[in-house]
Amino acid sequence: xxxxxxxxxxxxxxxxxxxxxxxxxxxxxxxxxxxxxxxxxxxxxxxxxxxxxxxxxxxxxxxxxxxxxxxxxxxxxxxxxxxxxxxxxxxxxxxxxxxxxxxxxxxxxxxxxxxxxx
Numbered sequence: 001x002x003x004x005x006x007x008x009x010x011x012x013x014x015x016x017x018x019x020x021x022x023x024x025x026x027x028x029x030x031x032x033x034x035x036x037x038x039x040x041x042x043x044x045x046x047x048x049x050x051x052x053x054x055x056x057x058x059x060x061x062x063x064x065x066x067x068x069x070x071x072x073x074x075x076x077x078x079x080x081x082x083x084x085x086x087x088x089x090x091x092x093x094x095x096x097x098x099x100x101x102x103x104x105x106x107x108x109x110x111x112x113x114x115x116x117x118x
Contacts, residue, residue: 025043026042026043026044027041027042027043028040028041029041035054036054036055036056036057037052037053037054038052038053038054038055039051039052040052046066046067046068047064047065047066047067048063048064048065048066049062049063049064050062050063050064054079057079059079060077060079061076061077061078061079062076062077063075063076064076070089070090070091070092071087071088071089071090072087072088072090073085073086073087074086074087074088074100078103080103082103082104083103084100084101084102084103085100085101086098086099086100086101087099087100091111093113094111094113095111095112095113095114096111096112096113097109097110097111097112098110098111098112
């Protein structure tokens with residue numbers, strides 16, 4: 001779930017042909033009329049806070065991300081209310097290490113480089 005949310009956060013301005021985003025680069029809201037999803041994003045320095053909701057379905061979700069040096073900490077709540085967290089450590093030319101707990105409570109850890117993940 002963490003990876004899906006990361007992709008969602010990085011693709012906010014590309015959520016659909018009729019999607020619209022308004023605000024500044026540090027505080028903005030997006031609405032996708034096709035899906036009914038709404039996103040609110042607040043950026044403060046190296047931290048980003050995103051909340052989303054869908055009035056049609058009544059679902060809500062969130063994701064927080066903060067970077068300190070070469071480590072990024074992320075956590076969130078899925079639309080079903082389950083929580084997840086992830087730490088990403090940038091190891092330079094050795095790749096990145098991803099570790100955390102998914103929305104079902106399962107721990108994971110893997111390192112990915114240009115040669116693949118292990």
